[in-house]
Amino acid sequence: MDEMDLMKKLRDVPSPGPEAYDDARAALRTAMAEPVAAVVRPKRWFSWPKAGVAALGAAAVATAVVMGTTGGSVPPPAPPAAAPQAVESPLVKLASEVKAAAVTGDSSLIVRTNLAPDKSQYIWYTVYTDKGQTFHGDSPKTLAQAAAKGSDLSTDYDRRLMGAARLAATGDLEQARNAMVNGAGCCWALGGSPAEQEKSWAEGQEKRAEVFRMKGMEVPPAKPRPTGKELEDGINNTLWSNTTYALFIGAANPDIRAGSLKLLSTIKDVTIDRADFEGRPVMKLAAGPAVSKGEGSHVVTVDAETALPIRSEVVPLQGPQDPHSVANYKSSRVNLADIATGKI
Amino acid sequence: MSSDAELIGRSLRGDTDAFVEVVSRHESAIGGYLARRVGRQTAEDVLGDVWVAAYASRASYDRSYPGARPWLYGVALNRLRQHWRSEPAEDPAPDVARMASGWDPWPAVDTRVDAQASLRTALARLRPEEREVLSLVAWEDLTVAEAGRVLDIPAGTARRLLHQARKSLREAPEVAALLQVPTT
Numbered sequence: 001m002d003e004m005d006l007m008k009k010l011r012d013v014p015s016p017g018p019e020a021y022d023d024a025r026a027a028l029r030t031a032m033a034e035p036v037a038a039v040v041r042p043k044r045w046f047s048w049p050k051a052g053v054a055a056l057g058a059a060a061v062a063t064a065v066v067m068g069t070t071g072g073s074v075p076p077p078a079p080p081a082a083a084p085q086a087v088e089s090p091l092v093k094l095a096s097e098v099k100a101a102a103v104t105g106d107s108s109l110i111v112r113t114n115l116a117p118d119k120s121q122y123i124w125y126t127v128y129t130d131k132g133q134t135f136h137g138d139s140p141k142t143l144a145q146a147a148a149k150g151s152d153l154s155t156d157y158d159r160r161l162m163g164a165a166r167l168a169a170t171g172d173l174e175q176a177r178n179a180m181v182n183g184a185g186c187c188w189a190l191g192g193s194p195a196e197q198e199k200s201w202a203e204g205q206e207k208r209a210e211v212f213r214m215k216g217m218e219v220p221p222a223k224p225r226p227t228g229k230e231l232e233d234g235i236n237n238t239l240w241s242n243t244t245y246a247l248f249i250g251a252a253n254p255d256i257r258a259g260s261l262k263l264l265s266t267i268k269d270v271t272i273d274r275a276d277f278e279g280r281p282v283m284k285l286a287a288g289p290a291v292s293k294g295e296g297s298h299v300v301t302v303d304a305e306t307a308l309p310i311r312s313e314v315v316p317l318q319g320p321q322d323p324h325s326v327a328n329y330k331s332s333r334v335n336l337a338d339i340a341t342g343k344i
Numbered sequence: 345m346s347s348d349a350e351l352i353g354r355s356l357r358g359d360t361d362a363f364v365e366v367v368s369r370h371e372s373a374i375g376g377y378l379a380r381r382v383g384r385q386t387a388e389d390v391l392g393d394v395w396v397a398a399y400a401s402r403a404s405y406d407r408s409y410p411g412a413r414p415w416l417y418g419v420a421l422n423r424l425r426q427h428w429r430s431e432p433a434e435d436p437a438p439d440v441a442r443m444a445s446g447w448d449p450w451p452a453v454d455t456r457v458d459a460q461a462s463l464r465t466a467l468a469r470l471r472p473e474e475r476e477v478l479s480l481v482a483w484e485d486l487t488v489a490e491a492g493r494v495l496d497i498p499a500g501t502a503r504r505l506l507h508q509a510r511k512s513l514r515e516a517p518e519v520a521a522l523l524q525v526p527t528t
Contacts, residue, residue: 003514007479010463013383013384014379014384015375015379015384015387016375016387016391020387021371023391024367024392024395025364025367025392028363028367028392028399029360031400142496145496149404151397152400153397153422153423153426155393210385211385
């Protein structure tokens with residue numbers, strides 16, 4: 001026996017069921033029948049507002065601000081109302097400044113650098129075009145190849161979250177909040193009827209049970225849909241998760257940044273610290289244990305003047321000096337044609 | 345029987361059934377690959393996305409290769425990378441815990457190797473590209489050159505990565521111990 005034999009012992013896993021293959025082929029046939037619907041964004045994705053350059057000043061706010069309030073510790077059971085944004089929220093103030101920023105190029109380039117457990121760096125390049133395409137690469141070369149080949153890997157999930165962030169920037173905040181929470185497709189169905197919400201929750205529980213079955217573990221009893229503070233925390237967890245993801249992937253777009261900030265301002269358990277990071281003023285947004293269900297905290301650092309995300313780190317409760325994981329971000333506006341020819 | 349390349353060519357001329365034929369030939373292999381990487385449930389969720397992405401990018405297929413399976417593995421891998429980066433919350437607590445941990449997630453692998461934590465430890469120390477080549481060769485029965493095609497790297501590079509991966513595994517004390525003790 002050698003190391004390859006050991007690897008082969010790990011090969012056998014439960015394969016997708018026959019229905020899954022049928023469903024996948026059906027999805028393919030649908031896409032082939034409606035190719036435009038599968039890849040083209042609504043028209044508004046093509047027309048970002050062309051605003052003039054505005055003077056961006058640092059918001060004069062105190063440090064360690066605890067964000068707004070929902071006006072009560074127990075939200076309505078179904079559907080929970082969107083928390084009103086804090087009038088003096090530094091995030092809302094920053095969002096208004098971000099929206100005035102000018103837009104150049106036709107795409108956003110996001111460079112993410114993660115630290116592996118062995119402290120080595122892993123760099124990931126992604127371009128999101130204004131037309132809604134997504135190209136990935138683990139180097140400028142592979143990114144250029146993906147862009148040149150038209151290897152578009154955009155997903156409905158990305159589209160839903162970006163749309164929700166844009167809506168938050170320009171439209172009804174409560175509607176945008178529901179759209180952002182529902183963007184994951186599970187398990188809250190905000191804005192739906194009580195029956196729809198229960199159905200969505202039950203589907204999520206079944207998915208959870210399937211994970212236990214896959215691991216060969218005893219499946220715990222399905223949990224009832226939470227209520228009160230537990231419900232609020234669960235929804236806020238999803239809102240935080242989806243919104244920060246939208247912020248990371250859409251960072252170079254002012255509307256996405258502004259909308260994301262406004263959505264985050266509705267989570268009362270998000271705290272903000274002012275700090276300096278490599279010589280520039282930043283805001284450190286932290287989702288504490290209430291939002292992460294006691295699993296530590298997730299800290300997102302954004303530039304205090306532009307709201308561009310700089311850093312993301314997950315800090316365990318037991319070891320704040322040693323984050324579980326860290327990712328650094330650099331966002332910029334680019335032209336896809338330049339990317340495709342390797343000009344990064 | 346028409347080659348995959350020929351079928352893809354026909355699909356580019358409007359014969360959609362031809363592309364479905366390509367999918368039918370390789371769906372079991374790609375489904376198994378996805379399941380090995382992310383588990384059956386998620387594999388079932390993303391399989392359709394893989395076919396749609398493959399169909400959308402079929403014009404880029406190099407038809408000098410008769411067989412499309414390595415190319416489809418590459419499409420599937422790209423879809424998995426997308427999934428790992430954007431994995432939505434299914435259960436609130438672990439979602440936040442995973443938020444920024446997507447440097448090179450191997451959730452399904454971790455699940456399966458829980459019984460062999462030693463091997464998992466050694467695998468985790470490999471470079472991501474080494475693991476990719478190793479898994480494509482060990483689990484998908486691809487040649488090294490085909491693995492390179494999946495990852496869009498030269499065959500020589502893939503060969504070097506596989507060599508490094510196997511050497512690192514062999515030299516890992518945990519794996520050395522496993523190789524000395526019969527495993528079940």
